[in-house]
Amino acid sequence: MKGKLEEPVISAPKLDMKMAAEVERTLSPGADGGRQFDMDDFDILDAEQGADARSLELKGHVGFDSLPDQLVNKSVSGGFCFNILCVGETGVGKSTLMDTLFNTQFEDEPAAHDVPGVHLKSKTYEIQESNVRLKLNIVYTVGFGDQINKEDSYKPIVEYIDQQFENYLQEELKIKRGLHMYHDTRVHACLYFITPTGHSLKSLDLVTMKKLDSKVNIIPIIAKADTISKNELHKFKIKIMSELVSNGVQIYQFPTDDETVAELNATMNGHLPFAVVGSTDEVKVGNKMVRARVYPWGTVQVENENHCDFVKLREMLVRTNMEDLRETTHTRHYELFRRCRLEEMGFVDDDSDNKPFSLHETYEAKRVEHLNELQRKEEEMRQMFVVRVKEKEGELKEAEKELHAKFDQLKRQHSDEKKKLEEKKKMLEEEINLFNKKKQAAMAAQQQAQQAAASATQTIPKAHKKKA
Amino acid sequence: MSSQQGFTLSGKQFEALCAAFETADVQKRGSIDVQIVPKLVQDVLGSSLAPSEKDAIRLRAESKAKKGVLYFADFVEVMSETLQTTTQWGKLTTTLSGYVGIDTLQEQMRKKALKRGFEFHIMVVGGSGLGKSTLVNTLFKAQISRRSCTNESEGTIPKTVQIKSVSHVIEEKGVRLKLTVTDTPGFGDQINNENCWLPILEFINDQYEKYLSEEVNVSRKKHIPDTRVHVCLYFISPTGHSCRPLDLEFMKRLDKVVNIVPIIAKADTLTLEERYAFKKRVREDLEFHGIQFYPMKSLDEDEEETAINQALREKMPFAIVGSDREYQVNGKSVLGRKTKWGLIEVENKNHCEFALLRDMLIRTHMQDLKDVTDSIHYENFRRERLEMHSEFAGPTPPYHEMGESNL
Numbered sequence: 001m002k003g004k005l006e007e008p009v010i011s012a013p014k015l016d017m018k019m020a021a022e023v024e025r026t027l028s029p030g031a032d033g034g035r036q037f038d039m040d041d042f043d044i045l046d047a048e049q050g051a052d053a054r055s056l057e058l059k060g061h062v063g064f065d066s067l068p069d070q071l072v073n074k075s076v077s078g079g080f081c082f083n084i085l086c087v088g089e090t091g092v093g094k095s096t097l098m099d100t101l102f103n104t105q106f107e108d109e110p111a112a113h114d115v116p117g118v119h120l121k122s123k124t125y126e127i128q129e130s131n132v133r134l135k136l137n138i139v140y141t142v143g144f145g146d147q148i149n150k151e152d153s154y155k156p157i158v159e160y161i162d163q164q165f166e167n168y169l170q171e172e173l174k175i176k177r178g179l180h181m182y183h184d185t186r187v188h189a190c191l192y193f194i195t196p197t198g199h200s201l202k203s204l205d206l207v208t209m210k211k212l213d214s215k216v217n218i219i220p221i222i223a224k225a226d227t228i229s230k231n232e233l234h235k236f237k238i239k240i241m242s243e244l245v246s247n248g249v250q251i252y253q254f255p256t257d258d259e260t261v262a263e264l265n266a267t268m269n270g271h272l273p274f275a276v277v278g279s280t281d282e283v284k285v286g287n288k289m290v291r292a293r294v295y296p297w298g299t300v301q302v303e304n305e306n307h308c309d310f311v312k313l314r315e316m317l318v319r320t321n322m323e324d325l326r327e328t329t330h331t332r333h334y335e336l337f338r339r340c341r342l343e344e345m346g347f348v349d350d351d352s353d354n355k356p357f358s359l360h361e362t363y364e365a366k367r368v369e370h371l372n373e374l375q376r377k378e379e380e381m382r383q384m385f386v387v388r389v390k391e392k393e394g395e396l397k398e399a400e401k402e403l404h405a406k407f408d409q410l411k412r413q414h415s416d417e418k419k420k421l422e423e424k425k426k427m428l429e430e431e432i433n434l435f436n437k438k439k440q441a442a443m444a445a446q447q448q449a450q451q452a453a454a455s456a457t458q459t460i461p462k463a464h465k466k467k468a
Numbered sequence: 469m470s471s472q473q474g475f476t477l478s479g480k481q482f483e484a485l486c487a488a489f490e491t492a493d494v495q496k497r498g499s500i501d502v503q504i505v506p507k508l509v510q511d512v513l514g515s516s517l518a519p520s521e522k523d524a525i526r527l528r529a530e531s532k533a534k535k536g537v538l539y540f541a542d543f544v545e546v547m548s549e550t551l552q553t554t555t556q557w558g559k560l561t562t563t564l565s566g567y568v569g570i571d572t573l574q575e576q577m578r579k580k581a582l583k584r585g586f587e588f589h590i591m592v593v594g595g596s597g598l599g600k601s602t603l604v605n606t607l608f609k610a611q612i613s614r615r616s617c618t619n620e621s622e623g624t625i626p627k628t629v630q631i632k633s634v635s636h637v638i639e640e641k642g643v644r645l646k647l648t649v650t651d652t653p654g655f656g657d658q659i660n661n662e663n664c665w666l667p668i669l670e671f672i673n674d675q676y677e678k679y680l681s682e683e684v685n686v687s688r689k690k691h692i693p694d695t696r697v698h699v700c701l702y703f704i705s706p707t708g709h710s711c712r713p714l715d716l717e718f719m720k721r722l723d724k725v726v727n728i729v730p731i732i733a734k735a736d737t738l739t740l741e742e743r744y745a746f747k748k749r750v751r752e753d754l755e756f757h758g759i760q761f762y763p764m765k766s767l768d769e770d771e772e773e774t775a776i777n778q779a780l781r782e783k784m785p786f787a788i789v790g791s792d793r794e795y796q797v798n799g800k801s802v803l804g805r806k807t808k809w810g811l812i813e814v815e816n817k818n819h820c821e822f823a824l825l826r827d828m829l830i831r832t833h834m835q836d837l838k839d840v841t842d843s844i845h846y847e848n849f850r851r852e853r854l855e856m857h858s859e860f861a862g863p864t865p866p867y868h869e870m871g872e873s874n875l
Contacts, residue, residue: 060609063831065641070835103566125562132571175854319569323576342686
């Protein structure tokens with residue numbers, strides 16, 4: 001641990017360190033410089049140990065005043081992370097504002113207007129300043145406000161936020177978990193960009209903010225504020241705030257319980273929503289380079305408090321309340337989500353002694369139930385399958401029989417015809433034989449006839465001779 | 469850890485990855501060997517990674533590798549996952565061209581911590597008469613121990629080990645600390661000391677149980693009171709030889725449950741050479757039995773930490789002399805023990821190592837003690853507790869595998 005050691009203060013005079021004695025009481029002002037304690041201060045020093053708390057005088061320097069340093073050093077070496085969600089219509093200046101806020105070029109191509117639905121695009125960067133490393137995750141909405149039918153525009157945003165909470169919850173519920181190394185992606189701040197119409201909030205804005213206010217810290221800002229004149233701006237802000245209040249939208253209020261920043265935060269709360277102008281172009285004004293937007297009629301300087309509230313936004317978001325935003329997300333929004341989700345899953349807080357059981361037991365019970373359900377369905381499907389198979393088999397058997405029958409029939413037919421043919425063949429052969437015999441007989445007869453004719457001609461000359 | 473939906477690398481980050489990949493892919497095959505991936509990641513980031521991170525990277529690379537090589541798309545995935553889990557991005561850090569103000573985060577965090585206050589729970593274990601109460605009083609420079617502030621009669625030695633806690637709130641320079649000290653009278657005092665560690669073990673586990681049941685509630689408190697034991701000081705009797713069997717038994721059973729800091733009590737009975745030899749033997753004994761005392765070697769993450777902790781480990785167990793009486797030395801008022809042959813100054817580093825113990829316990833490692841208790845010991849307890857319970861449901865496959873059936 002990289003703590004610093006201090007020299008043991010042996011020679012310190014008897015320091016009169018009176019401290020907060022019994023647990024529930026407020027110190028009289030004057031004893032400790034007039035510090036105000038309220039119940040929240042004693043989150044830890046709560047009621048339960050009232051009987052044992054004693055007032056103690058420390059007789060010397062002990063050294064645990066380095067505890068905050070130890071804590072901070074640990075966190076610094078681990079690095080911080082911060083997740084911002086920018087919700088606003090296309091072209092309202094979200095990426096430019098992020099660039100301006102963090103003094104860098106996060107470089108992005110501008111989004112198109114013809115995206116079919118709303119979706120979210122997230123990018124992660126790491127920035128470092130002195131020894132503080134911050135992992136910054138910026139999520140932009142793409143296509144918000146571009147559709148013709150915007151009824152469902154808020155849904156992807158709510159889903160995204162819920163998904164991050166869900167991931168964290170899953171990690172927290174695991175048996176073997178690594179919460180300390182977990183990359184926290186829960187959205188810590190939502191910058192809602194209001195288009196500078198100058199009249200009032202659009203209904204899309206109201207609906208979206210109403211859906212988001214219990215899930216994330218909303219900081220509404222008026223974008224491209226250089227299109228509104230000062231008077232209009234004042235009226236616009238009042239109108240917006242009154243609409244938010246009348247619709248019951250809970251935006252993030254900067255905390256006023258820490259006396260060092262209470263005053264500042266209270267004033268800032270009165271300036272909401274911040275009217276900002278973003279720009280990454282640098283222009284020479286006077287003898288300094290400042291970020292500004294140049295118009296033919298004048299130059300709007302980003303960091304000039306008379307021109308826009310950018311400095312206020314940066315002060316509040318980054319330099320004063322970043323840690324509070326993270327803490328509120330964890331202790332309020334996440335806890336609400338967790339509670340709803342667990343109740344959804346069927347867990348109930350009973351005051352029995354089996355609390356660790358109840359969570360896991362119910363979880364297990366549900367899982368077993370689900371498994372059983374699945375098994376039952378499997379059985380059903382199996383049964384159905386078997387029945388179908390049988391049916392098919394039956395059908396096939398039938399078909400087989402038919403085929404066999406047909407085959408037999410054909411065979412018979414075939415043999416019948418064969419017989420017939422053979423008979424015919426025999427008959428034909430007999431006829432041929434007969435014919436041949438006849439032929440032979442005929443030929444023999446013819447030969448005889450010829451011979452007879454020949455001998456007759458021979459005898460005639462004989463007869464002639466005789467006569468002569 | 470799966471990559472989030474919609475997480476894309478910026479142009480500059482992508483270019484850096486491409487460049488690194490191409491230089492590594494000497495043979496232009498379009499793929500690189502799995503073995504060199506951790507080193508490559510380190511080069512891209514330009515900063516050194518902890519060994520645990522390197523292992524994680526290697527595992528990821530191996531799970532994605534095909535036939536021992538990693539293609540570019542997979543390499544990008546491995547890098548994305550690594551980037552999400554670490555905050556040491558080194559060269560991939562986006563440069564700022566002006567002051568933004570995020571370094572005020574330290575201040576913001578400190579303010580919140582101050583407002584919240586701190587808690588710390590020490591347990592002291594050892595035979596009676598070893599100076600436990602005196603030591604606690606000396607550490608916090610106030611009459612903290614039970615003996616000093618309760619009105620119990622201390623004559624009788626209890627028949628079993630008892631656990632007695634006392635809480636105080638002390639404040640220094642605006643920092644409020646709720647300190648709980650738990651004493652264990654009766655430890656090691658009986659004739660038959662078998663299982664005398666059981667009540668202590670039970671007590672520690674009870675604190676974990678309390679915390680777990682609060683954590684598991686559906687509606688939780690904003691801040692769960694942390695009564696878990698953060699450190700257990702174990703007093704070794706200065707026999708001069710080596711650890712007693714009871715010492716070893718106790719520490720063996722408790723070192724996985726709580727941070728144990730062994731100390732040699734009443735060290736003014738040992739000369740410096742005896743002290744040195746005794747310490748060496750004790751350390752060897754502990755190592756031989758596999759007892760890990762705080763600060764634990766396996767938890768050192770970077771070189772700086774290892775160096776500091778190693779130096780501490782080599783001096784432990786600290787030889788302590790405690791006293792709450794003050795005497796005048798050279799015009800200064802010091803805590804010490806006066807004997808006929810001299811005055812032992814408690815806070816003098818030449819006389820005893822009390823100052824080292826106090827520095828480690830309070831000034832440098834207090835937060836770390838709490839963190840180790842929370843992230844290691846408590847998590848172990850929680851895991852075992854939940855696993856033990858899920859055994860009743862039978863070995864069930866993880867959720868995503870339930871889609872498989874045998875049709």
